[in-house]
Amino acid sequence: MRTTVGIIGAGPAGLLLARLLHRAGIESVVLESRDRAYVERRQRAGILEQGTVDVLREAGAAARMDREGLPHHGIELRFDRRRHRVDFPALTGGRSVMAYAQTEVCKDLIALQLAEGGPLLFEAEALEVTGADTTSPRVRFRREGRESTLVCDYVVGCDGFWGVSRAAVPEGLSRTFERTYPFAWLGVLADVAPSHDELVYARHERGFALLSMRSPTVTRAYLQVPDGTDPRDWAAPRIWDELDRRLETDDPAWTLRHGPLTATSVTPMRSYVHEPMRHGRLFLAGDAAHIVPPTGAKGLNLAVGDVTTFARALVHHRDTGDPSRLDAYSATCLRRVWQAERFSYAMTTLLHRAPDATPFDDRIQLARLDRITTARSAETDLAEAYTGFPLTPTERKSR
Structure with a gap:
């Protein structure tokens, strides 16, 4: 087989890249190791940045998202029994996010x-x-027990952290940067209407909690738990009790709705970056090149930024003969990646209680949260980062 762009992985990054290339009249072939049913039920991220929403619309892939997705114009920070809403459009010139699951x-x-x-x-x-x-x-x-070869002009590895793409970068050229965290997220899906119409990020002395949603009838929630936790050790009554305690507030008008749990899982927390993101005509995208802790809702959105950058650079090269944007792919993406790593690390250390936290550490967290909720500049920095970093240097200058 031969094609212009060989895409390894049919997650959202690989699929979106194929769509963008198709719209531009560029051939591609997508290889996915799993079957279609697995890809369509794989639970991952659920918050789309403004830029991701815009790209899906540009690609003609947003009709159902615009019908069924849930626009979010802010988040709530909850700490010390206090509630504070961060108003995204007011702080970012109109930008917001969309709750729409990666599976969809x-x-x-x-x-x-x-x-x-x-x-x-x-x-x-x-x-x-x-x-x-x-x-x-x-x-x-x-495939089907037979080995074949796909010959390409370019290969884009969207095959995740454990895929084969990154291994094709010579060891002598690779640099990796990583941090692991001594806690994880216990995530649940529940058949109950969300208790709040926007995400709630809670810092509590017992650990972090996040209240989210998948639809108007399905709640998604997370609890900070020790790394290595077995989800089977957490029965439904224990989970709801812990969510009640960590989301507690002095506001008597708010209560947490309980309902039957339909899924429970544990997600480890880590930060990882591989440099460079390009070797010759191999381009790495998404988790093949970088991982962020989920606190900042950046993983899926970073992958979208990567493949959008590649698609635009390839179209520019085809139309002008100028390869400079392809040559700059790694540097362009890494600027955005490291800003997302910074924000995700900041959100994680702001809201999670480390196992060895001291009273001083607790006071620093509370002081950081107080700064965000009382200083517009600090609140704006959070809102701009949460709604999304620019996809290209040109977009950065325009803002």
């Missing part, structure tokens, strides 16, 4: 790709990327 984004993009786009091959396991430093990189893959 994938369903929409898969349907469009199968109806209009190039080949999307499920259960096609990428085994190796070779020739990244040549003009014809190749992806060796296995």
Whole structure:
């Protein structure tokens, strides 16, 4: 097989890239190791930045999102039994976010790709990327028990942290930066209407809690738990009791709605960046190149930024013959990645209580939260970061 762009991975990044390339008249083939049902039920992120929403609309992939997604114009910070709302549009010139699950984004993009786009091959396991430093990189893959080779002009690795793409970058050229956190998130889905119409981020002496949603009838919630926690140790009554305690407030008008749990899982917390994000004609995107703790809701949105940057650079090269934007791909993406890492780290250390936290550490957290809730400049910095960092240097200058 031969194509212009070989895309490894049919998560939201790989699928969106295929869609953007199709709209630009550029051929691609998507290889996904899992079956379609698995991809469409994989639970991940649920908050889309303003820039992600804009790109999905630009790609003609936003019709259902605009019908069913839940626009959010702020978040609530809760600490010391206090409630404080951060008003995104008022602080960012009108920017906001959208609650719309990654599973739904994938369903929409898969349907469009199968109806209009190039080949999307499920259960096609990428085994190796070779020739990244040549003009014809190749992806060796296995499907239906047979090995085949996809010959490309470019390869984009959207295959996650454990995929094969990153291994094609020579070890001598790679640099990695990482931090692991001594806690995790216990996440639950519950068949009950959300208790608040925006996300609630709570700092409590017992640990962090997040109240979110998947739809008007489904609540998504998280609790900080020790790293290595077994979700089977947390029965529903214990989870609701802990959420009640960590979300407590002096506002008598607010209560937490309880309902039957339909899913429980534990997510480890880590930060990771691989540099560079490009080697020859191999480009890394999403979790193949970087991971952020979920506190800042940046993972999916960073991946969208990566593939949008690549697609725009490739179109520019095709139309003008100028390869400079492709050459700058890694540097362009990494500026945004490191800002997202900074924000995610700041939010994580602001709201989570470390196992060895001292009274001094507690007071510093409360002082940071008080600063955000009383100083417009600090609140604006949070709102601008949460609603999304610019996708390109040009966009950065315009803001």
